[in-house]
Every structure is written in C-alpha cells, then in structure tokens.
Amino acid sequence: MINQTAGGLNRLAESTSPYLQQHAGNPVDWWPWCDEALTLARQQDRPILLSIGYSACHWCHVMAHESFEDPATAEVMNRLFVNIKVDREERPDLDKIYQTAHQLLARRAGGWPLTVFLTPTDLKPFFAGTYFPPEPRHGLPAFTGLLEGIAQAYHEQRDAIATQNASLMEALEQLQPVPAASIPDAAxxxxxxxxxxxxxxxxxxxxxxxxxxxxxxxxxxxxxxxxxxxxxxxxxxxxxxxxxxxxxxxxxxxxxxxxxxxxxxxxxxxxxxxxxxxxxxxxxxxxxxxxxxxxxxxxxxxxxxxxxxxxxxxxxxxxxxxxxxxxxxxxxxxxxxxxxxxxxxxxxxxxxEGEEGKFYVWTPSEVAAMLEPDEYALIAPLYGLDQPPNFEGRWHLHGYRTLAEVAAEQGIAEERAQDLLRQARTKLLAARAGRARPGRxxxxxxxxxxxxxxxxxxxxxxxxxxxxxxxxxxxxxxxxxxxxxxxxxxxxxxxxxxxxxxxxxxxxxxxxxxxxxxxxxxxxxxxxxxxxxxxxxxxxxxxxxxxxxxxxxxxxxxxxxxxxxxxxxxxxxxxxxxxxxxxxxxxxxxxxxxxxxxxxxxxxxxxxxxxxxxxxxxxxxxxxxxxQPPETLVIRGPADQLPAWQAAAQRGYRPRRLVLAIPAQQADLPGALGDLVPGDTTRAYRCWGTRCEAPLETIEALAEA
Missing domain, CATH: 1.50.10.10 (Glycosyltransferase)
Structure with missing residues (x-):
C-alpha cells in the first residue's frame, strides 16, 4: 500500500531535493535512497527500480508526466518493485556508479532519466536504460511491458542474473585505473x-x-x-x-x-x-x-x-x-x-508552463510592438528576427550578425548602435520578467x-x-x-x-x-x-x-x-x-x-x-x-602598499603564476611561507617549486621581472 500523507503526497515530500519533491504527488510509492527502503526490498524479495534524474532535466519531466503520474503505470511499479528516486546532484556517487553500469549493460552512453533495476540483496544492477515511453516507439519498449518482463526475469532467472552480475562486477573492477611505473613526459x-x-x-x-x-x-x-x-x-x-x-x-x-x-x-x-x-x-x-x-x-x-x-x-x-x-x-x-x-x-x-524554452522565445510581431522602429531595425538582423523561425515556430535570439556589421550596413555609428541595443535589451528583459519563470x-x-x-x-x-x-x-x-x-x-x-x-x-x-x-x-x-x-x-x-x-x-x-x-x-x-x-x-x-x-x-x-x-x-x-613547476610570487609589506604590487604581479594572463599579497604584520605563517619574511619596505619573493630568487625590493623590479 502506498505511503501517503494526509495531503495525498508520498514520502518524497519530506526530502530536501527539489527533484524528489517534484515526484511527491506521484501515485508511485517512491522511497528516497535509505536503509529502510533497501531493507524492505530484501525482506520482500522485490527488485529495486532505481530512477535517477535532476530537477532541470527535460526528459525527466517527460517520463514523469507519461509514466510516474499515471495511476495504471504506478500500480505495476508498486506491485512489482521497491521504487527509489535519487537526485543525481545530491548523490553523484550513486549516479557515477550506475551510469557506468548502464554503459556496460546497455553498451551505449547513459543519461537522464537513468532507469536501473537492482537485485535487493547486493544492489547490483541487472538491467538498465534511460527514458522509456508509455507505448513502444523509436525502438524502445513500452515502460509497463518492460516492468512486467524485468520482474518475471528476476524471479525466474536467478542463476543467469547472478552470473551476469559477477561478470559486471569483474568489468567494473577492470575499469579501475592501474598505476604506471613513472609519470608521463609532455607527450x-x-x-x-x-x-x-x-x-x-x-x-x-x-x-x-x-x-x-x-x-x-x-x-x-x-x-x-x-x-x-x-x-x-x-x-x-x-x-x-x-x-x-x-x-x-x-x-x-x-x-x-x-x-x-x-x-x-x-x-x-x-x-x-x-x-x-x-x-x-x-x-x-x-x-x-x-x-x-x-x-x-x-x-x-x-x-x-x-x-x-x-x-x-x-x-x-x-x-x-x-x-x-x-x-x-x-x-x-x-x-x-x-x-x-x-x-x-x-x-x-x-x-x-510545461514547455521547454517557452520563457526565452519570441515572435517578431511582439518584439516590434515593444520597441521603437530604429531599435527593432537594429536587432532584427542582429538576432535573426528577419529570418525563418528557429525553434518550434518561434524565434530564439541568436547572434546571426555582429553589431559592427549591422551598424555599418545601416550607416549608423557603432556607439549609437550600442545605445539602441542596450535600450532594446532593457525593454525585452522587462517584458520577459512578466512571464511565468522556469523553476529554480x-x-x-x-x-x-x-x-x-x-x-x-x-x-x-x-x-x-x-x-x-x-x-x-x-x-x-x-x-x-x-x-x-x-x-x-x-x-x-x-x-x-x-x-x-x-x-x-x-x-x-x-x-x-x-x-x-x-x-x-x-x-x-x-x-x-x-x-x-x-x-x-x-x-x-x-x-x-x-x-x-x-x-x-x-x-x-x-x-x-x-x-x-x-x-x-x-x-x-x-x-x-x-x-x-x-x-x-x-x-x-x-x-x-x-x-x-x-x-x-x-x-x-x-x-x-x-x-x-x-x-x-x-x-x-x-x-x-x-x-615545470609554476611561478609563485609572495609579496610582503604594509597593507596600504600591497594592492599596487599585487596589480603589477597579476597584470596579463599568467595561468602558471600564483600571487599572494600578505601584510607584513601577519606572523606565524605555516611551512615555507614562514621563511618569506617582510623587510623594511615592501618586497616580493619569486619562486619556482623549491627554488627561490633573492627578493625583489622595488615595484619597478617586480614589473620588469
């Protein structure tokens, strides 16, 4: 019997995960991943249906609407399985393990929603897939038919499943990396x-x-x-x-x-x-x-x-x-x-509002109605509103042209074009703010x-x-x-x-x-x-x-x-x-x-x-x-002098340089930092790995270095 609250919600309503809460109203008797659910599966000798997704996942929403919200599908799930819903963002450990298992079992890349069936005694997967439709299509079986077949296989083919699980665990072990004798060179x-x-x-x-x-x-x-x-x-x-x-x-x-x-x-x-x-x-x-x-x-x-x-x-x-x-x-x-x-x-x-991308898309007529003619004339070729629709009969803004190109074609100064673009964006953003927003x-x-x-x-x-x-x-x-x-x-x-x-x-x-x-x-x-x-x-x-x-x-x-x-x-x-x-x-x-x-x-x-x-x-x-150990610059000096020195040290793109500006009064620094003591004036210590140069005593010397 499904465990529901007085308001008709299942036990996922108590979760902190927005993804799990999205399924709290399902007729499915969902469990979060917990010892109680795993123990129940063992006691009742029912396989586990593990469903992994995340709150912003479009196809997770589709499968939820088609299957998990459907009472007939839920009846099959509740009768045959212990059903566990996992937010892959809260439990990336489970997602990593069972995504890898899916790739081995299905011999193709995984994704979300991830649908995995586990043996209750040892939590090993014996069948895995991603999205399944409510009726057969695109080479995929109907979800309810799949459920009946998986449950039957679990109860009638134990030896074959055990053999497959042993092979799967061996394959997972073989995927674990083995250390080499040495570190590679630059190849x-x-x-x-x-x-x-x-x-x-x-x-x-x-x-x-x-x-x-x-x-x-x-x-x-x-x-x-x-x-x-x-x-x-x-x-x-x-x-x-x-x-x-x-x-x-x-x-x-x-x-x-x-x-x-x-x-x-x-x-x-x-x-x-x-x-x-x-x-x-x-x-x-x-x-x-x-x-x-x-x-x-x-x-x-x-x-x-x-x-x-x-x-x-x-x-x-x-x-x-x-x-x-x-x-x-x-x-x-x-x-x-x-x-x-x-x-x-x-x-x-x-x-x-149940549609992917609805918050972001437009029609040329609604955009034109919000803008001045010169604003629309600029952004229409810039963002493709003068071209055929690019998203399900509507227009999603995409930079078909650069602002400089459009300004040149229209004979307006680029500075004026930037002003028009800024004005148009402000108006469209204000209009978009009145729409139903995507969930967060x-x-x-x-x-x-x-x-x-x-x-x-x-x-x-x-x-x-x-x-x-x-x-x-x-x-x-x-x-x-x-x-x-x-x-x-x-x-x-x-x-x-x-x-x-x-x-x-x-x-x-x-x-x-x-x-x-x-x-x-x-x-x-x-x-x-x-x-x-x-x-x-x-x-x-x-x-x-x-x-x-x-x-x-x-x-x-x-x-x-x-x-x-x-x-x-x-x-x-x-x-x-x-x-x-x-x-x-x-x-x-x-x-x-x-x-x-x-x-x-x-x-x-x-x-x-x-x-x-x-x-x-x-x-x-x-x-x-x-x-090639990175360069480390440690600057020691009065706090009011450090910003100028730090700016000089961090000018330009220097991905292999680490710069710390530490006030002279900071004492008891740990490890090798403790050896980089302040002088009478600001100074910079420059090191590569374990090798350090004599300190640089002027900001000019630092800039030159």
Whole structure:
C-alpha cells in the first residue's frame, strides 16, 4: 500500500531535493535512497527500480508526466518493485556508479532519466536504460511491458542474473585505473593539442558535431597551452590561413592556432543562442552545430568555469565581447542565483508552463510592438528576427550578425548602435520578467558553489568589480558556517538542512576556490581552511598504495564500487583539480605530502592521459605544472602598499603564476611561507617549486621581472 500523507503526497515530500519533491504527488510509492527502503526490498524479495534524474532535466519531466503520474503505470511499479528516486546532484556517487553500469549493460552512453533495476540483496544492477515511453516507439519498449518482463526475469532467472552480475562486477573492477611505473613526459600535452585540432569546427567553433557542449576544461587547456608557447615564435602547427587576431595583438607569438580554437569557440558561444542574450548566463548545451538552440536549463556548474574563461579571454585580448559576457554572466548570478543567506542555487529549469524554452522565445510581431522602429531595425538582423523561425515556430535570439556589421550596413555609428541595443535589451528583459519563470532548484551544493566562488573571485580581480568578490566571499562564508561541521564537509543544503557527507569534488573544488580567493585578497583563515581540506583529501579520499583519489570517503556508506574518476565530464575531474590544488599548495608551503599525492595521481592516470589525452584536461594541467613547476610570487609589506604590487604581479594572463599579497604584520605563517619574511619596505619573493630568487625590493623590479 502506498505511503501517503494526509495531503495525498508520498514520502518524497519530506526530502530536501527539489527533484524528489517534484515526484511527491506521484501515485508511485517512491522511497528516497535509505536503509529502510533497501531493507524492505530484501525482506520482500522485490527488485529495486532505481530512477535517477535532476530537477532541470527535460526528459525527466517527460517520463514523469507519461509514466510516474499515471495511476495504471504506478500500480505495476508498486506491485512489482521497491521504487527509489535519487537526485543525481545530491548523490553523484550513486549516479557515477550506475551510469557506468548502464554503459556496460546497455553498451551505449547513459543519461537522464537513468532507469536501473537492482537485485535487493547486493544492489547490483541487472538491467538498465534511460527514458522509456508509455507505448513502444523509436525502438524502445513500452515502460509497463518492460516492468512486467524485468520482474518475471528476476524471479525466474536467478542463476543467469547472478552470473551476469559477477561478470559486471569483474568489468567494473577492470575499469579501475592501474598505476604506471613513472609519470608521463609532455607527450600527452601535445597529444591533447592534436586531438582537439583534429575535431575543431572551423566554421562554428567547438569540437565535433551536435550536440555541442561547452567543455570549458578543454578551452582552458588551449589557453594555457598558448601561454606556455608565447616565448617560442617558432611553435609548430601555425593556423592555416585564418590566424586569430585580437585588439592588442596577442596572436603575434606562440601557438596561435590553439589560441584561435579557444577564443573562436568562446566567441561563438557568447554570440549564440546557448548564451542568454538578454539576461546573461549560459545554457547546458546546443542541439545544433551553430550554438543556436540550447537545452534551455542553466546549470551553476557550467556558468562558473565559463565565467572564469571569459575573464581569461578578456585578459588576453582586451576584446569588449569577453568583458561584457563576463559581466552579464556574473550579474545574472547576482540577480538570480545567489540566496539571501549567501550560497548559490543550483539550476534554472529548461521548462516553464510545461514547455521547454517557452520563457526565452519570441515572435517578431511582439518584439516590434515593444520597441521603437530604429531599435527593432537594429536587432532584427542582429538576432535573426528577419529570418525563418528557429525553434518550434518561434524565434530564439541568436547572434546571426555582429553589431559592427549591422551598424555599418545601416550607416549608423557603432556607439549609437550600442545605445539602441542596450535600450532594446532593457525593454525585452522587462517584458520577459512578466512571464511565468522556469523553476529554480534552490539546493546549495558545495562542489558547484566552489566552481562559482572561484569564478566570481577571478571576475572581481580581473574586471575590477568589488561586488563580484563580495559575492564570492558571502558564498564561501555560507559554506563555512553551514556545511563545515566538526572538521568535516557536507555536500548539500536546502531549507535549513545541511546533509550528506561531501565527495571528492566538494573538497577538491573548494580547495581550488580558496587558492583563487587567496590570490585576490589575503585571509589567514582561508589558508588554514585550505590546509584542513588538503589533509582531509589525504585522510579520507587518497589511495596511498595505488595513487589517486576515490570519489567517496573512506567512512562513506558502503556501495558496490568506490570509483576513482579521472576524466573531465560536465565538470572537471575531481582527481585533476585535487592534483592541481595540492601541488600548488605543496609548493607554497613546502609540504612534501601534498606533492607526493599529486605524483601518485599522475602515475595512476598515466595510461588514461596517454590513451585519450583531450579527455583529461584537468589532469594535464597538473602534469604540466609537475613537469615545470609554476611561478609563485609572495609579496610582503604594509597593507596600504600591497594592492599596487599585487596589480603589477597579476597584470596579463599568467595561468602558471600564483600571487599572494600578505601584510607584513601577519606572523606565524605555516611551512615555507614562514621563511618569506617582510623587510623594511615592501618586497616580493619569486619562486619556482623549491627554488627561490633573492627578493625583489622595488615595484619597478617586480614589473620588469
């Protein structure tokens, strides 16, 4: 019998997850993942139907409407299975394990909604799929027929299922990486560069064909690669015919093809429909090659790295396109994604009023009615309102032309065109604000917040925006106050409840964000917290024997696997970011434990980096800085003199430079930092790994260096 509240809601109504709460009114007798549900399945000898999704997922909504809201389907589910609903954003551990199992069982990539059937005694999957329709179509079986068949197979084919499960567990074990005898040389770095060039879309930017994802880790790799080659004008593989040029001419040196691939891709995303041309913020991915029509959900974890990339591109080029895109993204975060308590919300839904993208699309007639004739005349060719509809009979704004091109064609000054565009955007944004808004997932996730904290701190420094830095600090302080308990980190917060032991990504991304903040302004408490997180990584996640970091902690709930993910996915690899951050902190403090953990991770990932280098951009950054230790600048002096010195040290794009400006009165610094003492006046210590030069005693000497 279904467990329902007086209001007709099932037990998911008590969850903190907006995704689970979306299913609280289903007639399905849903359980959250919990010991009670797992025990019930064992006692009743019923297989588990595990359904994993997230609140902004369009096809999750479709399957919910077609099947989970249908009483007849729910009756079959309730009779034959113990049904468990999981938010993949709160439980990425379960999602990672069962997505991998799906790939092995179904022999194709997974996705969401993920539908997995588990044996109750050991939680091993024996059948898996993603979306299933209510009736047979597109080569997929009807969901209810599938349910009947799966239940029958479970009760009648136990031996075959046991044999398959044994093979599956053996395959999962074989997927675990094996450490190499040594750390690779620079070959994987060059290999990734070649692989990205071979799949680069010269016409529209990006890599490969639709659907196109932003892959910010790969774009960052290309920018870092270019910066490393700037001193070498004879770099191989110069661009064929169309070298990228920028206002201050950075492409005059180095591997300009790598620079072009990154900047051109970022530019096309910024001008495309995947970027919200009115309200700021990037959508999840594009369904076409042109970056025109996205899946409309906006995820915090995409927008953090993309904001940081826009800041980097602005530093390299001084092109207002990147500056404006960075500001638009950060302003969207401030306006829509930061909770009053300080943390950042997770996502905006793709759907509103039951339709994907409805909030964002227009018709030319309604736009023309809102604008002055000269405003409409400008934006119609700019955004394609003069072309056929591009989204289900309506128009989604996409940069078909540049503003300079349209202004030239219409014989108006570019400054006047910018004014007209600003006026038109303001009016359209005000009109859009009156529409039914997409749902907002108001979970605060530690890992995703860390990605945005890092980006907002960088935006505050690079763009000269104290409000962005203040936003980052508010979010960090919220995590410290709410999700840091008795020396341990928690993963998720909503509605006054912080829970779930944090994962590898939470610790690694937060450590990385703290290092970024320390480069923006000095707080001793942040350095102490960074060291505590680094020690937690070693104590709870590090595999001292084989190298690398497990995704779940040593004292985490026992699951069928304890994976060590190495490749970048939608977010950067936790192993890659942990290796980068620990290596930098290890050099800064002279702490060999952190450096040794990075070395072990690079040995563990050696085969993967050599086989598919472009899929491991985060680990490649750690490898790069292992092969050539990054430059560390520590400035000591009176607090009123530090900003000028810090600005001189951080001028330009310097991805391999770590700068800390520490007031002279700060005493008792840990490790090697304690040796970098202040002088009679401000001074800067310049180090590479374990090698340091004599301190620079004037700001002129620092600027020259």
């Amino acid at each position: 994987p770095l060059e290999g990734a560069r070649r692989q990205l060039a071979s799949s680069f879309d010269r016409t529209h930017g990006g890599f490969g064909q639709a659907p196109k994802f932003p892959h910010p880790a790969n774009l960052e790799f290309l920018l870092r690669h270019w910066a490393a080659t700037v001193a070498h004008p004879d770099a191989d593989d110069q661009p064929d015919g169309d070298p990228n040029t920028t206002p201050n001419g950075p492409a005059a040196d180095g591997d300009v093809k790598a620079l072009h691939m990154a900047l051109f891709t970022l530019e096309r995303m910024i001008r495309g429909g995947v970027n919200d041309q009115l309200g700021g913020g990037f959508c999840r991915y594009s369904v076409d090659d042109q970056w025109m029509i996205p899946h409309f959900e906006k995820m915090l974890y995409d927008n953090g790295p993309l904001l940081a990339l826009c800041c980097d591109a602005w530093q390299i080029t001084a092109d207002p396109l990147f500056h404006d895109a960075a500001c638009a993204t950060a302003d969207w975060v401030l306006a829509e994604m930061q909770a009053p308590e300080g943390g950042y919300y997770s996502a905006l839904d793709a759907d509103s 997932d108001e979970k605060v996730l530690t890992a995703w917040n860390a990605l945005m904290i890092k980006a907002m701190a960088r935006a505050g420094r690079v763009l000269g925006r104290p409000d962005y830095l203040a936003s980052a600090e508010r979010a960090l302080d919220f995590i410290r106050k709410t999700l840091w308990r008795d020396g341990r980190l928690l993963a998720s917060y909503k509605d006054g409840t912080a829970h779930l032991m944090a994962y590898l990504d939470d610790h690694a991304f937060l450590l990385d964000a703290l290092l970024e903040l320390l480069q923006t302004r000095w707080r001793r408490d942040d350095l102490d917290w960074a060291m505590a997180l680094a020690d937690l990584l070693l104590a709870q996640f590090h595999d001292a024997e084989r190298g690398g970091f497990h995704f779940i902690a040593a004292d985490h709930e026992a699951l069928i696997q304890r994976p060590k993910p190495l490749g970048d996915e939608a977010m950067p690899s936790g192993n890659g970011i942990a290796a980068q951050a620990l290596q930098r902190l290890g050099h800064l403090l002279g702490e060999p434990r952190y450096l040794q953990a990075t070395e072990g991770t690079l040995r563990l990932a050696a085969e993967s980096m050599q086989r598919i280098p472009y899929a491991h951009a985060s680990l490649l950054a750690a490898l790069d800085e292992h092969l």
